[in-house]
Amino acid sequence: xxxxxxxxxxxxxxxxxxxxxxxxxxxxxxxxxxxxxxxxxxxxxxxxxxxxxxxxxxxxxxxxxxxxxxxxxxxxxxxxxxxxxxxxxxxxxxxxxxxxxxxxxxxxxxxxxxxxxxxxxxxxxxxxxxxxxxxxxxxxxxxxxxxxxxxxxxxxxxxxxxxxxxxxxxxxxxxxxxxxxxxxxxxxxxxxxxxxxxxxxxxxxxxxxxxxxxxxxxxxxxxxxxxxxxxxxxxxxx
Amino acid sequence: xxxxxxxxxxxxxxxxxxxxxxxxxxxxxxxxxxxxxxxxxxxxxxxxxxxxxxxxxxxxxxxxxxxxxxxxxxxxxxxxxxxxxxxxxxxxxxxxxxxxxxxxxxxxxxxxxxxxxxxxxxxxxxxx
Numbered sequence: 001x002x003x004x005x006x007x008x009x010x011x012x013x014x015x016x017x018x019x020x021x022x023x024x025x026x027x028x029x030x031x032x033x034x035x036x037x038x039x040x041x042x043x044x045x046x047x048x049x050x051x052x053x054x055x056x057x058x059x060x061x062x063x064x065x066x067x068x069x070x071x072x073x074x075x076x077x078x079x080x081x082x083x084x085x086x087x088x089x090x091x092x093x094x095x096x097x098x099x100x101x102x103x104x105x106x107x108x109x110x111x112x113x114x115x116x117x118x119x120x121x122x123x124x125x126x127x128x129x130x131x132x133x134x135x136x137x138x139x140x141x142x143x144x145x146x147x148x149x150x151x152x153x154x155x156x157x158x159x160x161x162x163x164x165x166x167x168x169x170x171x172x173x174x175x176x177x178x179x180x181x182x183x184x185x186x187x188x189x190x191x192x193x194x195x196x197x198x199x200x201x202x203x204x205x206x207x208x209x210x211x212x213x214x215x216x217x218x219x220x221x222x223x224x225x226x227x228x229x230x231x232x233x234x235x236x237x238x
Numbered sequence: 239x240x241x242x243x244x245x246x247x248x249x250x251x252x253x254x255x256x257x258x259x260x261x262x263x264x265x266x267x268x269x270x271x272x273x274x275x276x277x278x279x280x281x282x283x284x285x286x287x288x289x290x291x292x293x294x295x296x297x298x299x300x301x302x303x304x305x306x307x308x309x310x311x312x313x314x315x316x317x318x319x320x321x322x323x324x325x326x327x328x329x330x331x332x333x334x335x336x337x338x339x340x341x342x343x344x345x346x347x348x349x350x351x352x353x354x355x356x357x358x359x360x361x362x363x364x365x366x
Contacts, residue, residue, distance in 0.1 A: 042302060050279065051279050051280060052277075052279055052302050053279070053300075053302055053303075054302040054303055074304070074305050075280070075298075075300040075304070075305025076280055076300060076305075077300070078305065211274065236274070236303075
């Protein structure tokens with residue numbers, strides 16, 4: 001086994017939604033890796049070493065002593081984690097890598113487009129900015145089917161209270177007409193993005209989630225808004 | 239990097255390729271699809287003798303990043319599956335059009351083939 005792969009115990013397995021669970025993976029003693037908010041880890045079970053899955057960290061680089069990943073019931077790994085993973089179980093972890101990194105500069109506005117469990121890395125973005133009391137603006141535009149599909153709703157609302165530069169906006173795409181939800185409905189549109197990103201020059205767009213949402217966002221931003229690719233960071237999940 | 243799209247195959251919008259030889263069709267996923275999925279770690283194949291309709295979900299692939307259904311591009315009966323993929327799903331990444339084939343079908347409605355795309359049409363779809 002390569003030296004950089006580490007066995008970690010699941011310290012907590014937290015049900016976020018009926019089909020979504022957060023695993024808190026406890027670092028072993030004297031383990032203090034260098035990593036960045038927004039990166040992903042790759043995990044596998046001891047009994048299936050060839051079968052690996054990568055998950056974005058939903059914790060941030062200032063959360064020491066553990067990694068958190070938030071997993072939807074999807075495929076064999078997602079099903080095993082959501083239905084069976086429990087505190088005390090062990091997973092092997094390949095340390096964080098990836099370039100989906102927040103640009104924490106005072107003048108910047110990070111507009112984070114997410115679909116489904118694609119919101120998980122943005123929890124890390126918002127946490128770090130809030131812990132460090134940064135002035136970087138962060139706005140999440142989160143597309144879910146219904147209000148029952150919003151991951152981290154309470155934590156994002158609490159972060160909004162603590163951090164005046166952070167906003168969490170949800171749009172529901174498949175709500176029944178009679179649903180009492182008073183927030184936005186429908187898909188993420190160019191008009192909605194334009195109303196949020198008023199200083200395009202200093203905006204960095206992030207998109208994370210299913211391929212259709214990420215590619216749709218790429219089209220909106222590069223074609224309809226005419227922004228260069230350097231202002232757009234993508235994390236596609238296929 | 240542009241994806242490989244061999245001229246002699248037909249393609250479905252859902253990124254499967256089809257190679258027709260007589261009344262038999264070999265099916266796999268395209269180079270573009272494997273690149274989007276990234277490293278495959280699991281493949282579930284359809285049962286032999288299963289009758290499939292065009293567009294029916296019939297196999298599953300899972301990569302390090304995601305899990306996806308694979309759809310039958312044509313109507314017919316599954317007559318052979320590539321068992322080697324179960325032990326070595328990565329061969330789809332290394333050779334999507336040869337060792338990485340998924341299953342073979344006996345065509346029951348050759349008219350289905352007209353609904354598939356040519357290599358040129360598929361290149362337009364994927365922007366290659």
